[in-house]
Amino acid sequence: MSKVYLSYNNIVSSFGFDSEIAVQNIRNEVSGIRLINDHQLLPEPFYASMVDYEKLQNEFEALYPKGNYTRLEKMMLVSLQKVIKASQINLTDRVGLIISTTKGNIDVLEDNSPFPKKRAYLSEMGSVIKVFLGFKTEPIVLSNACVSGVLAVAVAKRFIEQGRFDHVFVVSGDLLTKFVLSGFNSFQALSKEPCRPFCKTRSGINIGEVAASILVTINENYLTEEAVTVLGEASCNDANHISGPSRTGEGLFRSVRSALIQARLKADQINYISAHGTATSFNDEMEAIAFNRLGMTKIPINSLKGYLGHSLGASGLLETIVGMHSLHQNTLFASKGFQELGVSKPINVIEKTTKKQLDIFLKTASGFGGCNTAIVLKKTKQKIKKPGTVPNY
Amino acid sequence: MNGTEIYENKNVAFSTFIKSAYKNFEIDYPKFFKMDRLSKLAFLAADVLLNHQRTFPEKEENIAIVLSNRASSLDTDRKHQTSIQNQENYFPSPAVFVYTLPNICIGEISIRHKLYSENSFFIFDDFNPSHLLDYSNNLLHSDKAKKVLCGWVEFDNNQYEAFLYLVAKEGATIHSIKEINRLYKTHGRFKTRIKREDH
Structure with a gap:
């Protein structure tokens, strides 16, 4: 079977409007989370990561929009447009669009929203994005709680393989x-x-907002220098509880095992794990149990939630992209907020950003409904063309 | 069920309909009453279908679940939104919030039938047989699943429908867009429909 690659990518976050600025901040162990005091959002002050609205508006206006667009649509359009432009791919009937989100335009349900309530339907948002960017194919919208972003990559791979x-x-x-x-x-x-993922003093999550985009392709003429090959992916349910993670980490254990089988790899061939690590007591404990059952206690692991919070469905794609850059830079990024191990099984949490030769990493995510997804990604050994240039045949 | 009507209770509210159906099929599962309306609908349809298939939780089966709809979890989203709309009347509940995700109904089915399998929830403007066909074929051919529980479960503005079918590598009915459409359109819309299809 032909290889499927992850290539051109973008992150819109509190750090700015591309992957490089997000990765640079993470590499420098800078967090985008801050204290927010906004009674419209929550009665008491809270920590979160928020996209700068004025800067987003400037970025969006550079696309010459006509009509009204929601905040999330602006974030997604800015992000995806940059990836399409850099890749120089023509949007023909051979080019698919997958939109993955947990809650979409849920803010239009608010009484004071200027948008019609029907904008909350995810297919409406799909159609807005399709039309604005000129896709020829119908958008596929995936909404599978907090695994949505990673699962979307797996779904894209499956459709390409088919x-x-x-x-x-x-x-x-x-x-x-x-x-x-x-x-x-x-x-x-x-x-x-x-938040403090995997730490003894962890006390829950911070919410963050993010839009992330990526090109999934079969064509090796469209690879960036940080591009990776998708070696394996799987998604398994806990079949245990709708809001509490399994005490045995069953679904995550099975997802990783299945992804490794597809990748034809053993657990110890993974150089780095980008975990879900929400910093809730139950989630982090569940992950430690699953990784122990998998024999992955020594593999360097981090959660990136300490940098940009938990961006729900987007977090998995965001963290996949950061992982690709981590591989390319041969650098393990510190698990921000971590001080002392606070899970019952040993795991090797990355405490300081360090240089290390990296080749293969594992990205996992888990969510409400008992869903879990794992994906195994490897550095490409292809001849790489410079980003943004036309393929030279 | 497979083209035959197995239960009827016309002109009643959803709550009455689903409760009487639950009793009719002698489903003994107290957690059912905690579910939101979309989950109750999907759960009941899956229960009737999988029990008919003699799928027993004791014997683990690799059945993937691929569901779809138009309104996602908006029926419950609106309920949560009402609970936070005014500062004077602010009462968000975790029991409601957890159901503000469409894939929770897949979780409920997975728990009931002990399915540790592939699952995904897609949103389309309308019933999309070609997508379900492609995706379930991929799961079967890549050996991700032995069978796929597929379908459309929608609850929006008090209108609802569930259309579920089971796909396997062998069976009596050919797995094609034409056949899925035929099965889907056999009955009028906004009725609970439970069908089976093999290929």
Whole structure:
């Protein structure tokens, strides 16, 4: 079977409007999370990562939009447009579009929203993005809780392998909203301080907002220098509880095992794990148990939630992209907020950003509904053309 | 079920309909009453279909679940939004919030039938047989699953429908867009429909 690659990518976050600025901040161990005091969002102050609205508006206006677009649509359009432009791919009927989001335009349900309530339907948002960017194929919208972003990459790979598309553009985004904050707050899952994944003193999550985009392709003429090959992917359910992770890490264990089988790799061939690590007590404990069952206790592991918070469905794609850059730079990024191991099984949390030769990494995500996804990615050994140039045949 | 009507309760509210159907099929599962409306609908349809297939939780089966709809979890999203709309009347509930995700109904089915399998929830403007066909074929051919529980489960503005079918590598019905459409259109819209299809 032909190889499927992840290539051109973009991150719209509190750090700015491309992957490089996000990766640079993470490399320097700078967090985008800050204290926000906005009664419209939550009655009490909270820590979160927020995209600068004025700068987003400037970026968006450079695309000469006509009509009205929601905040999330602007973030997704800015992000995806940059990836399409850099790749120079013509949007033919062989080019797919996958939009992955947990809550989409959920903020239009608010009483004071200027948008019609029907904009909350995810297919409406799909259609807006398709028309604005000129896709010929119908958008595929995936909404599978917090694994959406990683699962979207797996879905894109499956459709390419099946011959339906040559290239798939994936965009994943979720917003910081009253809807989401109030919900996690009712679960008492929000941390009162910047989050500390896998740490003894962790006390819950910070929400972040992000839009991330990537090109998934079968064509090796469209690879950037940080491009990776998708070696394996799998998604398994816990079949245990809808809001609490499995005590045995069953779904995550099975997802990773299955992805490794497809990749034809053993656990110890993984150089780095980009975990989900939300910094809730139960989630981080579940992951430690699953990675122990998999024999992955020594592999360097981090959670990137301490940099940009938990961006729900978008987090998996965001962290996949950061992982690609981590591989390319041969650098393990510190797991921000971590001080002392606070899970019952040993794992090797990255405490300081360090240089290390890296070749293969594992990205995992877990979410409500008992869903888990794992994906194994390897550095490309292809001849790389410079980003943004026309392929030279 | 497979073209035959197995239960009817016309002109009643959804809550009455789904409760009486639950009793009719003698489903003993107290957690059912905690579910939101979309999950109740998907759960019941899956239960009838998988029990008919003699799928037993004791014997683990690799059945993937691929569901789709138009309104995602908006029915429950609106409920959560109402609970946070006004500062004076602010009462968000975790029991409601957890159902503000469409894939929760897949979680409920997975728990009930002990399915540790592939699952994904897609959103389309309308029933999309070609997408379901491509995706379930891929899961079967790549050996990700032995069977795929596929379909459309929609709950929006008090209108609802569920259309589920089971795809396997062998069976009596050919797995094609034409056949899926035929099965889907056999009955009028906004009725609960439970079908089976093999190939």
